[in-house]
Amino acid sequence: MKDKTLLMIPGPIEFTPEVLRAMGTSTVSHVSPGFIECFGQALERLRQVFLCPGGQPFVIAGSGTLAMDIAAANLVEPGDEALVVNTGYFGDRFGTILERYGATVTHVRAPVIGDAPTLEDVEAALKEHRYKLMTITHVDTSTAVCTDVKGLAALGAGLGALVVVDGVCAVAGEEMRQEEWSIDLALTASQKAIGVPPGLALVVAGSRAMEAFRNRKAPVSNYYADWNEWLPIMEGYEARQPRYFGTPPVNLIRALNVSLDQILEEGMEARFARHRRLSEAVKAAIAALGLRQVPVSPDKTATTLTAPYYPPGVDRKMLGYVKEAGVVLAGGLHPDIKTQYFRIGHMGAASASDILATVGAIEKGLSQAGYHFKPGTGLAAAQAVLMA
Numbered sequence: 001m002k003d004k005t006l007l008m009i010p011g012p013i014e015f016t017p018e019v020l021r022a023m024g025t026s027t028v029s030h031v032s033p034g035f036i037e038c039f040g041q042a043l044e045r046l047r048q049v050f051l052c053p054g055g056q057p058f059v060i061a062g063s064g065t066l067a068m069d070i071a072a073a074n075l076v077e078p079g080d081e082a083l084v085v086n087t088g089y090f091g092d093r094f095g096t097i098l099e100r101y102g103a104t105v106t107h108v109r110a111p112v113i114g115d116a117p118t119l120e121d122v123e124a125a126l127k128e129h130r131y132k133l134m135t136i137t138h139v140d141t142s143t144a145v146c147t148d149v150k151g152l153a154a155l156g157a158g159l160g161a162l163v164v165v166d167g168v169c170a171v172a173g174e175e176m177r178q179e180e181w182s183i184d185l186a187l188t189a190s191q192k193a194i195g196v197p198p199g200l201a202l203v204v205a206g207s208r209a210m211e212a213f214r215n216r217k218a219p220v221s222n223y224y225a226d227w228n229e230w231l232p233i234m235e236g237y238e239a240r241q242p243r244y245f246g247t248p249p250v251n252l253i254r255a256l257n258v259s260l261d262q263i264l265e266e267g268m269e270a271r272f273a274r275h276r277r278l279s280e281a282v283k284a285a286i287a288a289l290g291l292r293q294v295p296v297s298p299d300k301t302a303t304t305l306t307a308p309y310y311p312p313g314v315d316r317k318m319l320g321y322v323k324e325a326g327v328v329l330a331g332g333l334h335p336d337i338k339t340q341y342f343r344i345g346h347m348g349a350a351s352a353s354d355i356l357a358t359v360g361a362i363e364k365g366l367s368q369a370g371y372h373f374k375p376g377t378g379l380a381a382a383q384a385v386l387m388a
């Protein structure tokens with residue numbers, strides 16, 4: 001028996017063999033010519049993946065939370081007003097981080113979990129105060145709610161707020177066009193749709209964000225996150241002239257360069273389309289099995305993950321049965337509904353056969369948990385989408 005389970009959680013995800021090989025090669029000096037070229041290429045490719053040709057990329061050892069911390073530490077000064085477009089757990093987290101750097105934070109939320117605030121609500125909030133910055137969670141991994149980043153960013157940019165997008169569960173999966181959509185800073189982490197094991201905080205800052213940073217009056221109050229330290233490093237490696245601040249995570253950056261190359265080889269448009277198709281297949285299966293989802297409507301739903309409620313009489317024990325069938329899924333995360341739903345990640349290198357294997361394992365788990373349905377119902381619905 002092959003001792004391998006399929007990891008279908010919303011990060012970390014399954015990685016390609018080429019990426020894993022790059023992780024496993026012997027570690028070279030961070031100032032060796034091969035690594036300098038690799039880091040330089042990764043920075044150039046990051047701009048292309050974020051669709052931000054004029055942006056300044058930062059690749060720093062840490063997780064997605066560090067990327068949020070970097071955005072707040074460098075853009076917020078004590079006394080600034082910040083608006084958080086909040087669609088779940090990670091909106092709350094961004095609010096807490098912004099407050100830590102001295103911002104006064106206002107949250108705009110929809111009345112129900114699984115919904116997003118309307119553009120009208122956000123516009124009204126933006127008109128109430130002079131906000132220095134607004135944050136948008138592209139996909140809140142706790143609710144699978146996807147926000148209208150394009151519409152929200154246009155509002156923020158039009159009303160003078162710096163637009164910061166938490167794209168941790170989105171970048172390289174959900175459609176995002178940083179420069180065209182007037183997003184001043186977008187951030188993610190390596191372990192999701194970027195397709196690299198956990199450990200890299202990835203940030204691309206546009207010209208308005210860099211200008212706001214340069215015009216700061218107060219010093220950056222976080223030593224490790226300070227762009228004054230990191231900007232020369234990123235500019236140096238891109239000019240193929242290494243500089244030192246903190247030792248770069250050599251193997252992770254090599255793996256990042258491999259993955260970014262694979263992403264660009266697929267092409268951003270094809271990648272967005274593949275994520276949409278796989279997501280539709282999962283969601284069709286979930287609907288055919290009679291399960292409701294946390295997002296209130298299809299236009300509020302992520303393509304990188306699906307968050308179904310357990311059907312009546314079924315609870316998280318079902319995830320154990322799904323695991324026995326070879327697929328690892330995630331439980332709930334949003335504190336208010338944590339025990340009522342589960343999460344299926346389908347991003348990065350996920351394929352049609354991964355989706356069918358996952359739906360098959362979900363059917364097995366539901367059946368073992370005592371839920372009644374005609375076996376194959378979900379599989380047929382998923383296959384119909386995948387074959388269309």
Ligand SMILES: Cc1ncc(COP(=O)(O)O)c(C=O)c1O
Binds near residue numbers: 169
């Ligand atoms: C939307 C979102 N933001 C931020 C984070 C935090 O990232 P990390 O867990 O890598 O610190 C996550 C993690 O899942 C996330 O999904």
